[in-house]
Amino acid sequence: MTGPLRTALTSLTLRGRCLVAAGLTLLGLGALLGERPLAQLAVFVLALPLLSALAVARQRVRVAARRTVSPTRVPRGEDAEVRLELTNAERRTGRLWLLTEQLPPELGPSPRFVVERLAGGDTTALRYRVHGSRRGRFRLGPLRLRLVDPFGLVQRTTSGTDDAPLLVVPRVRQLGPGGPAGGQGGGGEGARRSIAVHGEDDVSTRAYRHGDDLRKVHWRATARTGELMVRMEERPWRAQAALLLDTRVRAHLLSRATAPGAAAGTAVPGPPGDPSPPPDSFEWLVEAAASIGTHLARRGAVVHVVTEAGELGPSDGHGGRGRGGLGPGELLDRMAALVPSRGARLTPAAHLLARVAGDGPVVALLGAVSPEDLPELVAARSGPASDVAVLLDVGSWAEAGRGRRALSGAARASLTAQLEESAALLRGAGWQVVVASAGRTVEAVWAELGHTHGAGTRAASGLGVPA
Missing domain, CATH: 1.10.287 (Helix Hairpins)
Structure with a gap:
């Protein structure tokens, strides 16, 4: 004692x-x-x-806590409800308990409860809500219990070890029928590429590409054209697309609202009607990637996501599409934990893109890139697909009051000139280019991509999704 x-x-x-x-x-x-x-x-x-x-x-206290989080994956800017079931595991009736649920500051203030005289073996249910103000993986709990005497002179504090996970994922904006495909894409599941095979002379062929199986060389077509040709056999058609994300910290103006430990509920100005706009260019890029990637995956495409730090590959049991592709659920899980990198160049991403994109199109979401960052990217893409680039006007986030620091007039002019030069370089290489500023939504940029593409222009290759 x-x-x-x-x-x-x-x-x-x-x-x-x-x-x-x-x-x-x-x-x-x-x-x-x-x-x-x-x-x-x-x-x-x-x-x-x-x-x-x-x-x-x-006082002897044994308390069992059980949490039910609904939903366990919440989009940024939305709430999740937590049901906390508290059981008195002792035979005696409990006295005055002061309970505090320990939460990360990004989820809001820690809720507090008062439980008085809970009978032995009984269970009481407590509820509270958390606000996902920032992406990431968080733990709810453990529970802190304070025992207080009736006069409030002495208190004893003990903490449990139980907790529950909560994943705050990027918001997924509902994109319209626009986009680079111009609304031509339907579902890709089960679609097939029709190859007429009526006879040896009627077989469809194409030019030989590096890596093709030599057993599929069509010698009669080769002799007729003077160029090595291979047979195109009927096979299930699987669309694919690649997203390139410029996550370099030097390419963005990061806001304090997205920094670890930032207070919840930080006010951020944004487009009218958006209650929780992206606080900086990096968060806008992540939200755009999540929205576009989910949109393409639901249309049947195998989506590859590439950054200068490597490819975001699927993990087992989370809905990956195989061959390194990401399904909608896995895409959001990986994007939830994406943070800015210390990489200096986009060269590693361009080299990786050349390997994983194949004949599918590329959607490049780029921060403050200079023309010196783009030659490798342009050289890596020479396929038949129509590639698009979304260039972020990073300086507009500083003007909207969302950056960590204000930009001088000279710095703003330099960013604008760099943006125009990079856009001209990409357009000259055949890319579709759209500029995204702080006041624009992902939906508006997606619709402009479809308008830029033009109705019916290269519809068969638009984002690799069959018409």
Whole structure:
């Protein structure tokens, strides 16, 4: 009992410490003045915290907590509801319990509850809501329990070990029928490429490409054309597309609202009607990638996501499409944990893109890129597909008051000139280019891509989704 009692005495509240100080003062005055009533009063005042500490020390508490989070994956800017079931595992009825659910600051203030006289074996349900103000993987809990005596003189604090996961994923904007495909894409599941095979002379062929199986060489067509040709056999058609994300920290103006530990509910200006706009260019890029990638995956495409740090590959059991592609669920899971990288160049991403994109199109979401960053990217793409680039006007986020620092007039002019040069270079190489600023939504940029592409222009190759 000595150990718990000593612990309880060291857990005196401010009220308890004041009472002990008053008791010692009365005891000193009684001894100094020879007043016995003062000494008796001092003994009573000092005994009260001691008895309270003894009562708190004798309390045995065993509490089981169980959390149900709905939903377990919440889009940024939305809420999740948590049901906390608390069970008194002791036979005795509990006394006054003060409970605090420990939460990361990005999810809002930690909720507090008061539970009084919960019978042994009984369960009570507590509810609270969390706000996903920032992407990431978070843990809810553990629960902190404080035992307090009836007079509020002593409190004992203990923490559990149980917690529950919560994943805050990027918002997925509902994109319209526009986009580079111009609304031509339907579903790609089960679609087939029709190859007429009526006879040896009527077989469809194409020019030989590096890596083709030599057993498929069509020698009669080769002799007729003078160029090595291979047979095109009927096979299930699977569309594919690649997203290139410029996640370099030097290419964005990061906002304090997205920094780890930022306070929840930070006000961010944005387009009209958007209650939770992206606070900076990096968050806009992540949201655009999640929206476009999900849109393409639902249309049947195998989506590859490439950054300068490597490819975001699927993990087992999360809906990956195979061959390194990402399904809608896996895409959001990987994007939830995406953070800016320290890479300096886009060269690694361009080289990786040349390997994974194949004949499918590329959607490049680029931050503040200079013309020197683009030659490798342009050289890596010479396929038949129509590639698009979304260039972020990073300076517009600083003008909207969302960046960490304000831009000078010279710096803003330099960013604008760099943006125009990069756009001209990409357009000259055959890319479709759209500029995205802080006041534009992902839906508007997607619709402009479809308008830029033009109705019916290269519809068969638009984003690799069959018409």
